[in-house]
């Protein structure tokens with residue numbers, strides 16, 4: 160069971176730790192078709208007078224197609240017992256089969272926006288901004304070369320946080 164809270168109730172320091180060490184699941188799509196992938200790069204912040212979530216997705220991810228085609232995405236955080244499932248979803252692509260069916264996780268919807276029932280925190284976002292990062296925009300070219308040897312830089316998506324749910 161989830162209850163709705165204000166995003167401000169989610170403490171910033173804990174969120175950074177959660178994203179980088181406990182990871183999150185990005186899900187996008189609709190009731191007919193969606194896809195989920197594990198992510199550990201992202202942030203929660205404030206711009207355009209609204210709380211937002213920013214995520215960074217490589218061009219090779221199947222989830223990117225859903226992020227590009229949909230106006231919404233969800234971010235789900237989990238208890239440690241789901242770590243194995245997050246590992247699986249972060250090392251297998253949904254391009255080839257229904258990878259969520261191979262986990263203990265269940266797809267549910269909020270106003271048609273897919274998220275994961277077993278999550279302890281669910282953040283639902285309306286996509287407001289999307290942009291490819293470019294090589295020229297890196298102030299530190301070492302950072303660019305360290306991270307993008309043979310691949311394009313990430314695409315960033317900024318979503319306005321429209322709902323935040325936590326497990327009761």
Ligand SMILES: Cc1cc2nc3c(=O)[nH]c(=O)nc-3n(C[C@H](O)[C@H](O)[C@H](O)COP(=O)(O)O)c2cc1C
Nearest residue numbers: 196197198199200216217220221222249251252253
């Ligand atoms: C711990 C962890 C963190 C990850 N973080 C990201 C990330 O922030 N951005 C990204 O593009 N891929 C990230 N990945 C890789 C994707 O989750 C992975 O490539 C996944 O299989 C993509 O699935 P898809 O093709 O179904 O979208 C991460 C993987 C793991 C295991």
